[in-house]
Amino acid sequence: MKNIIVQKYGGSSVADSEKLKKVAEKIAKRIKQQFKLVVVVSAMGKTTDNLIKLSKEISINPAPRELDMLLTTGEQVSASLLAIALNDIGVKCKSLNAFQAEILTTGDFNQARIKNLKVKKIKDLLKDDDAVIITGFQGITEEGEITTLGRGGSDTSAVALAAAMSAKCEIYSDVAGIFTTDPRIHPGAKKLKYITYDEMLEMSSLGAKVLHSRSVEIAKKFGITIYCGSTFSEEEGSYVMKKNIEQPVVSGLSVMDNQTQVTLSNLPLDYTLVHQIFEKVAKEGLNVDMISIISNGGLNISFTVIEDKKAHISKALSQILKGMKDLNINYNSGYSKISIVGIGMKSSSGVAAKYFKALAGIPVKLVTTSEIKISCLVEEKYKEKAVKALINTFEL
């Protein structure tokens, strides 16, 4: 069989029939270069948001299973329309939904994880056809229930398919690659030609919305190089891969807004309590970040959560800490988390020093670091100043 490429097109690339026709032409061009294509599509434009809105008109808390049943129609519409557009220009292809493509997932509705891909049907179809169009973002359980992989899950569908078929993976969107920071906010942001899996993972989980972090985890596990490019321009994009050929110290900066800092002070010096707190938080499905624990006679714990989880976390904490005297719990909202990421930090010293020098004069509330990342929490009003300083210092 000819070489297979897995391509993924995001929602803005398939937002209307004109765009679908252009995407079809792009695919046809690739097929002329003697490739067979597996194309993963997202729902058209704002479809998913509109469906969510419609469900909220009926219930503020729709059943997760039914929400998946509802949302997965979006990709089925774009997949079939793309197949129609391709056949219209002479590209033989069929669309498959997750049930037909047998994308098996766990049964966690709204955030299922891919368990297994049986690509036999796709391979069979590609014997005769030039392309197979697959609905992204969705899967099916062993019992035949329809699931979704969470927001941005089409990336994961694409990378998982590429891994299962040992194919190249190309992800197209309205952004021409991966930038040092969000180009919509900082027009001076530079495009990265290469970025490593680990850097990308840090960036994805830090609010850079280029790739779904789960997709990068899969790419890392199976060694799949992901090409991220623009759908409608020929401009060269970025490669997410194992090694960064250029080895910059700092590759990117990302910002996450709407952070709330939770500070528990005057806790008794009892580490089982720490365990209990974080166990409870995990059980409630709350993501906490930037944890810092200081003992000075007693215990002070502080961490961050997304602002709209404040009520939830406060309820969870009061359940576990009720009746504890002298305890202080403070919630401070309106913070931004700013992070710099770079695989080169591992092997170069002085990054932290440069980092704090850049931030001199800005009150930093919390700092956390990993081998390839430094993050700080600042009040939102200092965000811009901090970002500018870091961009200048690290030439991003």
Next chain:
Amino acid sequence: MSIVVQKYGGSSVADADKIKSIAKKVYDVKKSGNDVVVVVSAMGKTTDSLIELAKSISSNPQKREMDMLLSTGERITMSLVCIALNELGIESISLTGSQAGIITNDRHNDARVIEVRPFRVLDELANDKVVVVGGFQGVSYKRDITTLGRGGSDTSAVALAAALNAERCEIYSDVDGVYSSDPSAISEALHLPELSYEIMQEMSEAGAKVLNAQAVQFAKEAKIAIYARKSSGGEKETIVRLMPAGLSKGVKAVVHENDLIRLIFTGSKNQKNIYEFLKLAEKAQYKIKELNYATSSKKEGLGKASIIISGKNILDSKAFEYELSNNVGDEVLIENGLGAVSLIGDGINSDNKIIIESLNLLVESKIEVLGISTTSFRITFLLLGNSVKDCTRVCHKKWIEDIS
């Protein structure tokens, strides 16, 4: 516990508020101690807008892909109905045609239900859940999604009712049952409170849009009564059920149909040409309404052949003509834009009175008849499209208004 199957048409689920009020109705039926299966169509004009979207991309979209596309409409409705039911505290689950076990042949856009395997539906009913099924759709043995053609949600509902051995099947739409003619065209049309399966089936085949013909066939085989009702309430309803024959003689309804295409085979090789066309029709999935073939055993070359097909499942007429001349050659005449008016009733042809007087009436009304066909329940006149309305009106007046 008895099982009730309810089907709600597109206008009954057109927006969030309507979906909520449907949920309320289902709630009541469930609370009065029934197991309920709800079959839904796509919301309002969803199907039409999806077709439009496809046509803005290709003038001749693949039928398989169209089914993939259109079947999303019912999925949206069914999940929203479940969300509304859950909000009312009723446990429910939505199932696609495929999950509900509706197995069809692979005739895309106009598939026939060949089997219903309702295991999942029965399991969920046993869990005390209301089961909401996407109408109009099924799955072929190839695992491809199929749709059942116009009115296909009726078929889904009745086929499920039959497979579940339901007590009854209620079909809700924006009309309160079946009339002696299309009430939007003939304001004098009479409401028909009950009808036999046979008459209803003939009416549906002849173009009545209230109930789908295959749905009636399923109901007849399983002896399940169909209740056609208005979803917004009202006193009237039509019950389609087993009725003793011969109770009501005469014309019961005057039904019309538009967008018909007649092919007249003009050459000397009609037998071969008809065969070639039928092969093409099978492949391209054209719906054949009627086939006439006659040849003389006495005189060679004396004979005629014609086929009437519905123009509704021909999306691209140019491609159709091209295919036709490729397969059959030029010994065929295409007449587009025809229509038909059918008189329907028990024993309608037991004597020749109705057909003679009708023909006379049409001559007097200067309505040209292009063809006639009869069965024991039906007399059909083939007409030019623009005389369908007049013909319906004069026939309805003579055989229904003036008699009742």
